[in-house]
Amino acid sequence: MTTNKRTDGRNFDELRKMEAKVGVVSSANGSAMFKIGNTTAIAVVRGPKKLHPKFLQNPETGRLRCFYNMVSFSGSGDRVRPGPSRRTKEINLVMENALAPAIDLSRFPGSSVDVFVNLIQTDAGTRCAAITAAAMALADAGFEMRDLVTAVAAGLVEDQVLVDLNYDEDSHEMGVDIPIAMMPNEDKITLLQLDGRVKKEKLNEAIELARSACKKIYKVQRAALVERYE
Amino acid sequence: MAKIIREHIHTLLEKGMRQDKRGLLEFRKDISVEYGISPKSAEGSARVRIGETEVVAGIKMAIAEPYPDQKDRGTIMVGVELSPFANNSFESGPPSTESIELARVVDRGIRESGAMDFRKLCIKEGEKVWQVFIDIYPINDAGNLRDASSLAALAALKDAKFPEYDKKTFEIDYKKLTSKNISLEDEPIEVTVIKIKDDYLVDPSVEEEEWLDARLTVAFLKDGDICAMQKGGNGMLSTEDINKMIDIAQDKVIVLRKAL
Numbered sequence: 001m002t003t004n005k006r007t008d009g010r011n012f013d014e015l016r017k018m019e020a021k022v023g024v025v026s027s028a029n030g031s032a033m034f035k036i037g038n039t040t041a042i043a044v045v046r047g048p049k050k051l052h053p054k055f056l057q058n059p060e061t062g063r064l065r066c067f068y069n070m071v072s073f074s075g076s077g078d079r080v081r082p083g084p085s086r087r088t089k090e091i092n093l094v095m096e097n098a099l100a101p102a103i104d105l106s107r108f109p110g111s112s113v114d115v116f117v118n119l120i121q122t123d124a125g126t127r128c129a130a131i132t133a134a135a136m137a138l139a140d141a142g143f144e145m146r147d148l149v150t151a152v153a154a155g156l157v158e159d160q161v162l163v164d165l166n167y168d169e170d171s172h173e174m175g176v177d178i179p180i181a182m183m184p185n186e187d188k189i190t191l192l193q194l195d196g197r198v199k200k201e202k203l204n205e206a207i208e209l210a211r212s213a214c215k216k217i218y219k220v221q222r223a224a225l226v227e228r229y230e
Numbered sequence: 231m232a233k234i235i236r237e238h239i240h241t242l243l244e245k246g247m248r249q250d251k252r253g254l255l256e257f258r259k260d261i262s263v264e265y266g267i268s269p270k271s272a273e274g275s276a277r278v279r280i281g282e283t284e285v286v287a288g289i290k291m292a293i294a295e296p297y298p299d300q301k302d303r304g305t306i307m308v309g310v311e312l313s314p315f316a317n318n319s320f321e322s323g324p325p326s327t328e329s330i331e332l333a334r335v336v337d338r339g340i341r342e343s344g345a346m347d348f349r350k351l352c353i354k355e356g357e358k359v360w361q362v363f364i365d366i367y368p369i370n371d372a373g374n375l376r377d378a379s380s381l382a383a384l385a386a387l388k389d390a391k392f393p394e395y396d397k398k399t400f401e402i403d404y405k406k407l408t409s410k411n412i413s414l415e416d417e418p419i420e421v422t423v424i425k426i427k428d429d430y431l432v433d434p435s436v437e438e439e440e441w442l443d444a445r446l447t448v449a450f451l452k453d454g455d456i457c458a459m460q461k462g463g464n465g466m467l468s469t470e471d472i473n474k475m476i477d478i479a480q481d482k483v484i485v486l487r488k489a490l
Binding site for chain 2: 024025026027028038042046049067071072073074075076077078079082114116118120121122123
């Protein structure tokens with residue numbers, strides 16, 4: 001990282017090539033595909049439907065449930081063992097937290113809205129791609145949304161702030177990974193995680209970088225939704 | 231509600247019709263196979279579409295010890311996850327009986343065909359062999375996941391390349407694929423024929439599958455030989471039924487084979 005370019009030739013504030021498509025799974029209430037570099041996420045929304053088991057039902061409000069899944073051949077090394085790991089369960093939770101503020105769940109008491117995301121291939125940034133795809137799928141399902149949700153990982157490699165880390169950068173031993181989700185129009189952050197050691201100024205720099213990156217991703221999301229519904 | 235759909239299917243069939251206007255023995259028109267859909271991660275991968283039904287399959291390889299009774303042979307493992315991702319009525323959790331059956335039928339089609347020479351997956355007899363994982367994920371269930379899954383598994387195998395490995399430690403470098411394919415001596419393809427009352431149908435919709443009386447999945451080799459079969463559903467089949475269903479299936483194999 002002594003030069004001013006990254007291993008894959010990008011600038012520090014440059015996102016990988018993106019692709020988005022809405023309405024990719026006809027049997028779902030809503031669905032979307034989001035691809036950034038070599039990370040591909042497909043999200044589907046099923047529900048609102050009655051929440052089972054019954055004791056989980058809340059008569060006051062509905063519940064958003066997320067199911068993140070790296071398919072077994074999507075890892076960058078060994079086969080990923082199917083079934084939820086502790087990592088997956090945590091991601092499900094932070095995804096729920098990232099997406100729930102965008103929809104009004106009180107309109108669906110006793111119900112669940114289930115979001116399933118399959119990662120077909122991965123090159124870091126999977127939870128962010130999952131959230132970005134899921135938000136489009138929720139919009140496609142017809143939920144009234146306060147805003148879209150857009151996510152990207154900012155980070156540091158050898159003290160250099162950068163955005164949309166690839167696998168090499170993400171697994172760098174001196175690296176810091178900061179996944180961030182935001183509602184771009186509301187300008188509110190709904191997911192923030194951090195792994196690694198970082199100074200406060202650098203963190204602010206990283207968040208700023210993520211914020212402008214999210215605006216670019218938002219344009220791609222929006223264009224995909226417009227394409228579907230115009 | 232369910233009953234209405236059933237009656238609707240029956241009434242249509244009496245007139246020789248189906249919900250989507252297809253003929254009883256007509257596959258959906260748009261069948262496609264796309265190779266290398268996960269090139270960064272998987273050793274081989276493919277996407278199959280039959281109409282709106284979509285299935286992805288991927289190959290991961292590992293080096294493991296052989297089974298004690300098959301010291302000079304590698305192994306394959308087929309997995310199918312029927313998760314609620316693809317269909318509202320599938321449940322999360324451990325593999326359902328239905329998904330296990332589906333996986334095993336795909337597995338048998340490949341294994342029993344003799345298409346793969348498991349001896350060629352042997353690295354060092356009695357010590358190290360290749361393990362080939364074939365994992366299938368339905369993306370959208372608009373009916374006939376069976377035929378789509380078996381086609382996707384075969385396509386992913388065709389797409390697969392062995393990764394490089396260290397000849398001493400047997401550690402795999404998944405970032406480097408060799409140019410070596412998994413050699414396939416044949417291409418087994420499965421076709422499912424279902425029976426509703428007295429009618430035979432191919433390429434069923436989700437509703438037709440829900441109300442079928444019986445189904446028969448048949449795997450064919452290139453020369454027309456059969457290498458696997460599986461009867462499903464609660465209904466009964468006469469030998470006449472079975473013969474007719476095999477003939478129908480054989481007639482339809484070409485539709486799937488030419489998509490490869």
